[in-house]
Amino acid sequence: MTLRLGTRRSALATTQSSWVADQLRALGHDVELVEITTEGDRDQSTPLASLGGTGVFVSALRDALREGTVDLAVHSLKDLPTTPEDDLVVAAIPVREDPRDALVARDGLTLGELPAGSTVGTGSPRRRAQLEALGLGLDVRGLRGNVDTRLGKVTSGDLDAVILAYAGLSRLGRTAVVTEVIDPIQMLPAPGQGALAVEVRVDDAATRDAVMALEDADTRACVLAERAVLAELEAGCSAPVGALAEIVLGDAGDELSLRAVVGSPDGAGDLRRSVTGSPADADSLGRALARTLLEDGAADLAPLRTTENVSTTENVSTTQNVHTISTVHTERHGA
Numbered sequence: 364m365t366l367r368l369g370t371r372r373s374a375l376a377t378t379q380s381s382w383v384a385d386q387l388r389a390l391g392h393d394v395e396l397v398e399i400t401t402e403g404d405r406d407q408s409t410p411l412a413s414l415g416g417t418g419v420f421v422s423a424l425r426d427a428l429r430e431g432t433v434d435l436a437v438h439s440l441k442d443l444p445t446t447p448e449d450d451l452v453v454a455a456i457p458v459r460e461d462p463r464d465a466l467v468a469r470d471g472l473t474l475g476e477l478p479a480g481s482t483v484g485t486g487s488p489r490r491r492a493q494l495e496a497l498g499l500g501l502d503v504r505g506l507r508g509n510v511d512t513r514l515g516k517v518t519s520g521d522l523d524a525v526i527l528a529y530a531g532l533s534r535l536g537r538t539a540v541v542t543e544v545i546d547p548i549q550m551l552p553a554p555g556q557g558a559l560a561v562e563v564r565v566d567d568a569a570t571r572d573a574v575m576a577l578e579d580a581d582t583r584a585c586v587l588a589e590r591a592v593l594a595e596l597e598a599g600c601s602a603p604v605g606a607l608a609e610i611v612l613g614d615a616g617d618e619l620s621l622r623a624v625v626g627s628p629d630g631a632g633d634l635r636r637s638v639t640g641s642p643a644d645a646d647s648l649g650r651a652l653a654r655t656l657l658e659d660g661a662a663d664l665a666p667l668r669t670t671e672n673v674s675t676t677e678n679v680s681t682t683q684n685v686h687t688i689s690t691v692h693t694e695r696h697g698a
């Protein structure tokens with residue numbers, strides 16, 4: 364049996380998918396990559412939020428899974444909405460890459476070295492809010508596109524710096540351009556950043572069994588806690604929410620240490636809280652932390668659920684390059 368793995372065409376997506384394919388091949392499986400095109404890939408000019416957020420990257424792959432065109436799909440976990448699907452399951456969450464954000468600045472500069480007024484590109488409300496809250500006087504500019512497009516803005520001199528996920532650069536072998544890996548004390552990453560989700564049909568026991576070998580329990584616990592914060596806040600993909608869980612060695616053995624931030628869009632300040640507990644209680648720890656943030660005023664700080672959470676769902680026909688944008692519905696995203 365050949366496992367058909369659905370992947371987007373971007374360099375990052377194919378690198379992630381090829382990594383999963385190689386892991387499965389090392390376990391003795393035959394794997395074939397099947398390319399799926401998404402609205403988010405074809406339209407690079409529209410702001411992601413207007414396309415329905417990072418959900419557009421996910422929908423086409425899920426449609427292909429449901430139609431049986433592919434048997435498994437690899438997603439960046441941070442792009443997955445927190446609401447579970449009835450007919451699909453994340454069968455494996457492999458060991459996580461470095462979850463931190465990375466600064467790529469001109470002349471090797473770090474955040475602290477960028478002069479006031481420097482232009483920093485990011486399309487992420489979470490990164491923007493935390494950058495503004497640092498009070499460095501940086502001029503944060505909107506930005507989207509694939510990794511090369513974003514890095515090109517610094518090379519060409521259009522921007523002084525850009526911020527990207529370190530994990531993406533690492534998977535592409537591009538970490539040499541990073542001028543600072545941003546400490547989570549200054550900027551908490553997106554829930555699930557740096558982790559992959561391998562999704563299969565819930566009734567496909569054979570693929571599920573094959574894929575389960577890629578699971579990493581610590582990563583699963585961490586991203587569960589981070590995503591529980593997002594779910595309990597009812598935060599959408601355009602909400603400035605960051606969260607990072609780490610497994611640390613405490614007095615009672617492994618402990619899960621979870622930090623989260625809700626930023627304000629105007630950079631007026633952000634709210635940070637943390638909690639520590641058992642990795643077995645990952646979900647409830649995340650939800651408890653979100654309630655603490657809400658009690659302390661998180662909802663006044665930022666519009667957590669905005670109209671930008673309205674998302675377009677794509678249908679992929681059996682010929683994989685024909686798409687129609689069909690329905691409009693609201694959903695929660697984990698970007």
Ligand SMILES: NCc1[nH]cc(CCC(=O)O)c1CC(=O)O
Nearest residue numbers: 417439527528530531556557558
């Ligand atoms: N939102 C797009 C996206 N989804 C996953 C990654 C990077 C890889 C990862 O976080 O696992 C990126 C690009 C970025 O944020 O720079």
